[in-house]
Amino acid sequence: MFQSLAIRHGATIRDRTEVAEMKRDGIDIIRVSTADGRQFRGNKCVLTVGAWSRKLIKEITGLELPIQPLHALVWYWKIKDGFEASMSTAGGFPTFAFFGEPQLYGTPSMEFPGLIKISLVSGWPCDPDRRDWTIGGGDESAVKRQAADCIELVMPGRIETARGSVMTQACMYSMTPDEDYVIDFLGGEFGKDVVVAGGFSGHGFKMGPLVGRILSEMAIDGEAETAVRIGVDMKVFGMGRFEENPKGNV
Structure with a gap:
């Protein structure tokens, strides 16, 4: 636009x-x-x-x-059948943040039908010209376990967490102290x-x-x-x- x-x-x-x-x-x-x-x-x-x-x-x-350039990851998780409407903006589902360690945030189901986004607030230091477009050298598995715990805390029984996220996207932040x-x-x-x-x-x-x-x-x-x-x-x-x-x- x-x-x-x-x-x-x-x-x-x-x-x-x-x-x-x-x-x-x-x-x-x-x-x-x-x-x-x-x-x-x-x-x-x-x-x-x-x-x-x-x-x-x-x-x-x-x-x-x-x-500091940071390599950040965005994960999308599958919404269980029957809960799609309630997890949307029209259904009143909010954007939320988890201020534990690591910090996470999530948004309603918007970009991809049937999926909800949960992402790191931060990321891993990187060189913007030479970054790894996958996990960026960080412990992705540990963060995803924390994300799954957050999901069960905030929206128990609504998201399929057993198999983890179904899609990952990489992005980049420029973070000041x-x-x-x-x-x-x-x-x-x-x-x-x-x-x-x-x-x-x-x-x-x-x-x-x-x-x-x-x-x-x-x-x-x-x-x-x-x-x-x-x-x-x-x-x-x-x-x-x-x-x-x-x-x-x-």
């Missing part, structure tokens, strides 16, 4: 384009080079590269941001012409529309007017918080 709306408003989407380098080219121009040799120039740049944030920002500025976002100007030679947003820690997706508005205001106006209007102190999301405390806002 966001891509469709962007194209409708004149944006150009370049899929599968790896950013290799970003430099200041003159006083007011930012030059971005890609791995396949293309170059893009502009007055402003918004850097939102997810799990690659740490790598790219270090290459550009030498700054080491504690944004305090699990708060990084939204800031890159600073240094780039000043306010480059805006950085990353470290959304697995829970930033739902804030996409608001974060997008804030980033556009920062890039165009040099200030997040929306954040000021709703009373949000953007220092909470600043990169400098890790200099004062390695754990950020913890």
Whole structure:
């Protein structure tokens, strides 16, 4: 939806384009080079590269941001016959979280008929360019046993747990020590012409529309007017918080 709306408003989407380098080219121009040799120039740049944030920002500025890429797994479990309707959003089934060790969360049956999703809140540290797309080096069996225990606790008798999950999907988080976002100007030679947003820690997706508005205001106006209007102190999301405390806002 966001891509469709962007194209409708004149944006150009370049899929599968790896950013290799970003430099200041003159006083007011930012030059971005890609791995396949293309170059893009502009007055402003918004850097939102997810799990690659740490790598790219270090290459550009030498700054080491504690944004850890994590390989996360999502599991889908079979709902027992007769309970499908009650496990859906229409049936009033909620999203839930289990704050044990490890932390898990689950959602109603939405994506795949007859299946319910339960996933790790966190994951295993990984290199985004060299990750194992299966279990990522973690003890998946132990986590799945914990997930089965959680299922029996929260929804006893409704899910087939004996044979485990029926489907696994891999995804990737960019996790900060305090699990708060990084939204800031890159600073240094780039000043306010480059805006950085990353470290959304697995829970930033739902804030996409608001974060997008804030980033556009920062890039165009040099200030997040929306954040000021709703009373949000953007220092909470600043990169400098890790200099004062390695754990950020913890």
